Amino acid sequence: MVKVRVKMMVDDGEFAPLRTAEQTEGFEVTSEEFFLDGPVTKQVAVLDLDEKTGLLEPGVRYVPPPPGKTLGRYDIADPPDITSRAFNQVSVFATVLKTIQMFQKSDVLGREVSWAFEAPQLLVVPRAGQMENAYYECYSHSLQFFYFPSHVDKRKIVYTSLARDIVAHETGHAILDGIAPHLWSAIAPQSRALHEAIADLAALLVSIDSPTLREAVLAKTRGSIKQSTHFSALAEQFGMERGTGALRNLYDEDLVLGSHVRSEEHDLCRVLAAALFSVLVRMHEDRKRQLASGPDDYPVSGKALILAAEQFRRMVMRALDYLPPGEISFADYGRAIIAPDQAAYPRQKKERQWLCDEFVRRHMVDGPEALAVTPPPPDGLKGIDLQALVDSDWAAYDFANSERGRQLLAIPPGVQFHIEPRLQVDREYRHKKKDGKPNDQKVAECLFKAWWYHEEVNRLGPSFPGRRTIACGTTMAWDQETGELRVLLTSNPERHPGEHAVQQADRDAMLGRLVDEGVLRPGPPRLGPDGRPLRFEASVETTERTMRIASIARTFHLARGVLP
Amino acid sequence: MNKLRVRVYNVLFGDAILISVPDAAPGESPALRHILIDVGNSLVTEGGEDSVFKKVVADVLTELAGQPLDLYIMTHEHMDHVQGLQYYQTKVLHGQPIKDKLQTRYAWLTRSAHPDYYTPGTPGYHPNAKERKRLEQVFLDEAREYFQAAPDEQTDWVRGLLAINNPRKTDDCVSILRDLAPAHTHYIYRGMDLNGTHPFREATFEIWAPEEDTATYYGQFHPVAFGAVAGIGPSGKPALARVEPPRGVDAGAFYNLLDWRRRGYGDNLLSIDSAANNTSIVFCLNWRGWSLLFPGDAEVRSWKEINKRSLVKSVHFLKISHHGSITGMPPEDVLGELLKADGTRRYVALSAYPDLEKQARGEQEWTYPEVPRQEVLGKLKSRADLQQTIQVADGGYIEYAFAGGTSNVTIGTSG
Numbered sequence: 001m002v003k004v005r006v007k008m009m010v011d012d013g014e015f016a017p018l019r020t021a022e023q024t025e026g027f028e029v030t031s032e033e034f035f036l037d038g039p040v041t042k043q044v045a046v047l048d049l050d051e052k053t054g055l056l057e058p059g060v061r062y063v064p065p066p067p068g069k070t071l072g073r074y075d076i077a078d079p080p081d082i083t084s085r086a087f088n089q090v091s092v093f094a095t096v097l098k099t100i101q102m103f104q105k106s107d108v109l110g111r112e113v114s115w116a117f118e119a120p121q122l123l124v125v126p127r128a129g130q131m132e133n134a135y136y137e138c139y140s141h142s143l144q145f146f147y148f149p150s151h152v153d154k155r156k157i158v159y160t161s162l163a164r165d166i167v168a169h170e171t172g173h174a175i176l177d178g179i180a181p182h183l184w185s186a187i188a189p190q191s192r193a194l195h196e197a198i199a200d201l202a203a204l205l206v207s208i209d210s211p212t213l214r215e216a217v218l219a220k221t222r223g224s225i226k227q228s229t230h231f232s233a234l235a236e237q238f239g240m241e242r243g244t245g246a247l248r249n250l251y252d253e254d255l256v257l258g259s260h261v262r263s264e265e266h267d268l269c270r271v272l273a274a275a276l277f278s279v280l281v282r283m284h285e286d287r288k289r290q291l292a293s294g295p296d297d298y299p300v301s302g303k304a305l306i307l308a309a310e311q312f313r314r315m316v317m318r319a320l321d322y323l324p325p326g327e328i329s330f331a332d333y334g335r336a337i338i339a340p341d342q343a344a345y346p347r348q349k350k351e352r353q354w355l356c357d358e359f360v361r362r363h364m365v366d367g368p369e370a371l372a373v374t375p376p377p378p379d380g381l382k383g384i385d386l387q388a389l390v391d392s393d394w395a396a397y398d399f400a401n402s403e404r405g406r407q408l409l410a411i412p413p414g415v416q417f418h419i420e421p422r423l424q425v426d427r428e429y430r431h432k433k434k435d436g437k438p439n440d441q442k443v444a445e446c447l448f449k450a451w452w453y454h455e456e457v458n459r460l461g462p463s464f465p466g467r468r469t470i471a472c473g474t475t476m477a478w479d480q481e482t483g484e485l486r487v488l489l490t491s492n493p494e495r496h497p498g499e500h501a502v503q504q505a506d507r508d509a510m511l512g513r514l515v516d517e518g519v520l521r522p523g524p525p526r527l528g529p530d531g532r533p534l535r536f537e538a539s540v541e542t543t544e545r546t547m548r549i550a551s552i553a554r555t556f557h558l559a560r561g562v563l564p
Numbered sequence: 565m566n567k568l569r570v571r572v573y574n575v576l577f578g579d580a581i582l583i584s585v586p587d588a589a590p591g592e593s594p595a596l597r598h599i600l601i602d603v604g605n606s607l608v609t610e611g612g613e614d615s616v617f618k619k620v621v622a623d624v625l626t627e628l629a630g631q632p633l634d635l636y637i638m639t640h641e642h643m644d645h646v647q648g649l650q651y652y653q654t655k656v657l658h659g660q661p662i663k664d665k666l667q668t669r670y671a672w673l674t675r676s677a678h679p680d681y682y683t684p685g686t687p688g689y690h691p692n693a694k695e696r697k698r699l700e701q702v703f704l705d706e707a708r709e710y711f712q713a714a715p716d717e718q719t720d721w722v723r724g725l726l727a728i729n730n731p732r733k734t735d736d737c738v739s740i741l742r743d744l745a746p747a748h749t750h751y752i753y754r755g756m757d758l759n760g761t762h763p764f765r766e767a768t769f770e771i772w773a774p775e776e777d778t779a780t781y782y783g784q785f786h787p788v789a790f791g792a793v794a795g796i797g798p799s800g801k802p803a804l805a806r807v808e809p810p811r812g813v814d815a816g817a818f819y820n821l822l823d824w825r826r827r828g829y830g831d832n833l834l835s836i837d838s839a840a841n842n843t844s845i846v847f848c849l850n851w852r853g854w855s856l857l858f859p860g861d862a863e864v865r866s867w868k869e870i871n872k873r874s875l876v877k878s879v880h881f882l883k884i885s886h887h888g889s890i891t892g893m894p895p896e897d898v899l900g901e902l903l904k905a906d907g908t909r910r911y912v913a914l915s916a917y918p919d920l921e922k923q924a925r926g927e928q929e930w931t932y933p934e935v936p937r938q939e940v941l942g943k944l945k946s947r948a949d950l951q952q953t954i955q956v957a958d959g960g961y962i963e964y965a966f967a968g969g970t971s972n973v974t975i976g977t978s979g
Contacts, residue, residue: 040812047813047821054791054805054822119817128825129787140824141817146787461896515895516868518783518838523890523939528830529721535828536784 002065004029004072006039007080007087008094009162010212011230011237022212024080028071029097031104031112035062035072039093043100043113045121046089051129060086085127088161092126092145095167099206103175106428106442107310108317116177116184117141126161132242134160136173138184143170151243158241164210165203166235172202179320180328182451182471187549188327188503189263189510196269200234201276201316204250207231208309214302223288223301226281227251250277257330257363263509272330275358276316282354283308311430315341315351318427324491325420325451325473327507329499330364331371332491339373340477343486344429344443366498376476376488380408386483390422390446400450409450409474410492417452417473424480444480449473454493458547459508460515463522467546470507514538514552566594566968568767568851570881570913571627571961573620574953576613577917578605578644580620581858581883582627582961585851589765597634597764599849600624600666601858603648604737606728617648618656619959623978625666632667635762638741639860640674640844642837643728646737653740663744670762671745674860675753676778676843677738688751692779699785700836701731707829710790713802725833729840752845754873766851772875773846773859773866781842781865783835789825841886842866848879854966856881857902859892867894878904880973881964884914884944888936893943903947910948911964911973914941917954951975 007024032041038059039046048057061075080087103109115122116138128144136143145161160166176198177184183191207213208231217229225231233246240246248266252274262268287304288297297304319337338352359365388395396419399405411417425445433439451473458468474490493500514520525533525540533539539550566586573580581601588594603620606612624633639645653662680686682694707726711718742749750761753776758769774781797803809818844860857879859866863886870876876898886892894902903910916936944950951962960978967973 034812036810036812038810038812040810045810045813047810047818049789049807049822049825051787051789051825053793054789054807055793056807056810059810119814121813121817123813123817123821125821125825129789131787137824140821142821142824144825463896516864518864518891521890523937526834528827529717529719529833530827530830532827534831534834535824536786536831 001030001033001070002035002072003070004032004035004062004074006074006090006094006097007076008091008098009082009164010210011164023082024091025210025212027094027098029094029101031097031101035064037062039074039090040121041097042120043122044093044096044124046093046124046126048085048089048127049125051127057085060089082162088126088159092124092161092167095164095206096122096124096143096171098209099168099171099202100175102202102205102209102313103317105313106426107314107430107440109179109321110425110427111423113175114178115141115174116181122171122174124161127159132238134166134170136170136177138177143167143174145170148241150241152241156241158238160238163235163237165207166238168206169199169203169234172199175202176320180323180325182325182473183328185471185549185551186327187470187507187510187552188329189265189268189506190272190330190503191328192265192552193268193272194328194330194333196265197272197276198316198320200248200250200269200273203234204231204277204280205309205313205317208305214305218298218301218305223298225251225284225305232277248273250274251281253278255362263506263513271362271364272333275362275364276312276355278358279351279354280308280312283312283351286350311351314430315355321423321425321447322475322477322487322489324475324489325449326454326471326491327503328491329496329503330359331496331499332489334359334365334371335373335489336475338371339375339487339489342373342375345431370496370499373489376485378484380485380488381478381483386446386478386480389448390424390480393419393421396422396448408488409476410490410495411450411452411474412492412494415452417450420449420451423447443486445477445486446480448476448478450476453548455546456493456504458511460511465542465545465547469546469548511549519552520549568854568856568966570856570964570966571623572883572913572915572951572953572964573616573623573961574956574958575603575605575616575620575648575915576958577887578602578648579639579860579883579915580604580617580648581915582624583849583856584627585764585767585849587764587766587851592765594766597767598624598628598631599635599637600633601637602639602645602860604643604645606643606647606724612727613958614647614651614655616959617651620648620961621652621656621666623959623961628666632669634669634764636666636668636671636741636744637845637847637858638671638673638677638738639858640840641677641734641738642840642861643730643734643737645860646734646741649744650737650740661743662740663746666744668744669748671741671749672752672761672845673738673741673749674774674843674845675751675756675776676774677742678751679742681751690777690779692782693777696779696782696785696839703785703788703829703832704729704731704836706788706790706792707833709794709802710792710804710826710829713792713797713804721830722833725837729833729836752847754875768850770848770850770875771845772848772857772870773862774843775869778839778843780869781839783838783865785832785835786828788827788829788832789822790829791822791826838863838865838891841892844885846870848877851966852968854881855879856966858883859885861886861892863891864893864895867898871895871898876901878902878906878908879910880908880966881911881913882948884912884916884940886935888914888916888940890937890940893940899943899947903944905947909971909973911975912944912948912950913953913962913964914944914950915953949975 131146232251235247291300477487586594841861
């Protein structure tokens with residue numbers, strides 16, 4: 001298979017607060033079947049549209065490998081001119097692909113990511129127009145990166161597509177949308193905050209993956225990430241050029257969930273991301289202790305960070321596949337991290353305990369028992385033709401609709417439900433032999449998801465229907481070789497009534513805020529000039545009695561409130 | 565001279581209101597003072613017929629009987645509220661300044677109409693407002709270019725909003741209004757000291773809105789990639805750029821992306837429109853136990869701000885905001901307080917166009933299918949006595965007379 005070496009920004013050199021030795025670094029794209037000018041590949045197409053003229057700027061030329069070689073490249077100057085459109089096209093492409101490849105690793109998702117829209121390519125517009133923002137938009141299959149004149153020096157233009165963390169963040173949204181599409185229409189603030197937090201963590205992990213950045217950050221802190229660093233500061237350059245500072249800082253030991261941080265997704269996301277970052281810090285400190293041969297752990301801090309980040313990535317990203325469908329609470333996500341980890345490493349409890357400690361300390365769950373995952377009965381699927389469940393939609397539905405199936409999947413009696421296409425994945429789990437040598441194990445898993453609508457009171461006042469429906473569901477995973485049930489997680493409100501009550505109140509607050517902002521309106525949707533619903537209003541389906549939000553916003557933005 | 569009169573004129577799609585108030589300090593004999601609110605309409609269809617202003621301004625001048633107007637109030641900078649006096653100056657007075665004919669003692673204009681509102685270095689400068697204004701201007705220029713390139717896309721929906729929000733034409737009208745009472749023009753916002761800004765001694769004013777910094781009212785505003793290029797069409801007109809998907813990119817996905825990048829201009833037009841509506845001066849006039857509320861075209865954001873500041877109280881008369889659109893309706897709790905069901909008879913006046921019955925019979929084309937909304941009318945009727953300007957002839961009026969004591973109201977029309 002052809003590989004292509006591409007250059008990407010380490011950091012935006014002109015604006016970077018952290019002066020790295022190199023402005024760019026190379027990266028080998030190994031996951032794509034073909035490469036074309038643009039760059040255009042099977043999964044990603046960079047479309048350099050000029051927002052003023054509407055014209056498509058020429059895409060950078062692909063240079064195939066010389067005869068007998070396997071390494072191709074894109075035709076940019078060496079050393080690259082980072083102000084050129086050609087470099088911008090390649091850099092944004094490289095960063096998107098790097099993020100995708102990170103998720104696809106065999107110890108993370110163990111499969112090719114699929115998009116929430118029914119098309120193979122994510123379209124990337126590197127200079128989409130002037131705005132202090134960037135977004136992922138499912139409907140247009142695209143990531144759109146905007147630019148703006150620096151508030152500090154008006155002569156300079158800040159291109160968000162040159163910022164590694166911003167590109168990785170938006171790509172993270174696109175990937176998560178493919179994994180958990182219900183989060184798009186979720187109205188629980190914690191569900192939406194999860195989207196933001198995962199995007200932030202994608203940005204963090206892609207930054208840590210840069211040798212140049214690792215070296216620079218650890219040199220500055222003498223081997224520690226237990227403080228605010230370039231890694232923890234999301235969109236630092238973006239914020240500095242807006243004259244505000246980093247958009248978010250993942251290092252925040254004091255931030256807890258409370259009445260002041262409750263219903264706004266970007267605020268809530270800070271709590272989740274800070275909790276998970278604290279776990280990463282503990283993993284790093286622990287690794288350093290294991291690797292250091294003396295009191296000075298600086299020499300091993302880089303390797304420790306690579307190992308800690310790998311383990312962290314496995315836990316927090318792999319968990320996404322196990323999320324139950326529908327509205328998700330932080331507790332649901334915590335359980336989705338713990339359940340597969342517990343199944344794979346039943347005796348290694350340390351990291352799970354750290355995670356639990358953080359969730360409890362930050363009031364994200366009521367107590368440690370909220371994250372206690374009782375392993376499902378391994379023989380829970382005994383006697384079922386599991387291959388038929390994989391191959392046949394009818395067999396899958398028939399099983400779920402049986403008394404045994406409904407009980408196992410927590411589907412309430414009489415409720416209509418949907419079954420998602422089953423996912424077969426090959427996951428690698430890192431183990432060690434007694435002598436300390438790696439003993440990685442592959443597990444072929446099947447993921448089975450069922451979901452349905454749950455009805456609850458809608459406290460939005462008499463202009464709106466008195467009830468609303470939200471999606472909820474169950475994810476089940478079994479070992480395809482042994483047939484053993486490994487993971488069983490549900491967001492059925494009846495199984496976690498306390499959490500549900502809190503989520504319901506949060507949904508009320510969030511919807512109330514949207515009404516205040518004019519994004520959510522009673523009555524039929526307002527139509528635009530083309531007779532279609534307005535682009536940026538909430539899409540709501542209502543009957544006399546109930547309402548269901550189809551989507552709150554049509555985009556996942558990097559920043560809120562940045563536009564007048 | 566013991567009745568406060570409110571004349572709500574039928575100017576089709578727009579507002580023009582004359583309030584005549586017997587006003588006296590204790591121990592003095594009352595003088596009849598007059599307040600004129602707005603005077604404008606704007607539409608690309610028949611609801612924008614300008615000739616109604618001849619009749620309306622003539623009636624106002626008759627009522628003034630040679631005396632100056634005591635207070636002119638421009639609620640906000642929209643053509644359907646500001647263009648009537650400019651029309652009268654141009655078409656009826658043939659260029660003679662309207663201020664010579666309609667002599668005015670005091671004028672109130674909404675705060676953001678202050679000539680220095682967008683000027684850096686001046687006390688009234690608001691940088692966010694300036695940036696927003698700049699974005700709006702760029703967007704409107706690009707939109708006009710696009711509609712030249714793709715005229716079929718310019719529906720009545722678009723034409724109506726572009727007409728109402730035409731900043732250049734609006735500026736021309738507002739500059740005339742700024743000059744009505746040159747030494748006594750005031751730019752009004754909530755919290756402002758009103759001493760010396762009006763001649764009233766007995767009647768009092770409560771300013772409920774707007775906020776001084778209009779950033780409070782900004783909704784979302786998105787860049788839109790229209791894809792129209794100036795000068796490449798026939799006769800140097802703009803034309804749409806023709807682009808092909810590059811190799812390896814699905815054509816359907818490519819054109820879908822272009823479509824989505826262009827979509828959203830409707831949202832932006834409405835956002836511009838709402839932001840201006842929300843800068844409306846919302847004032848309550850209190851007189852001898854009566855409370856009358858005139859909210860211009862305030863929309864939900866303004867109502868929310870007003871409610872947040874606990875300014876809402878029950879009123880006897882309400883001019884319905886924004887011609888009966890759903891966005892102009894106060895939220896339920898606010899409406900419930902304004903038109904409290906406590907046995908007091910309350911009155912609402914709606915200056916709306918078109919005739920909904922005609923519209924239901926398909927006899928009337930309409931730019932805004934949502935204005936007025938039947939459900940809005942239903943809500944108002946259930947709470948108050950609803951009168952609509954459409955009930956009277958073009959240029960005619962509905963007149964409310966509020967006498968002493970708060971139970972004596974008569975309603976008449978001009979014919």
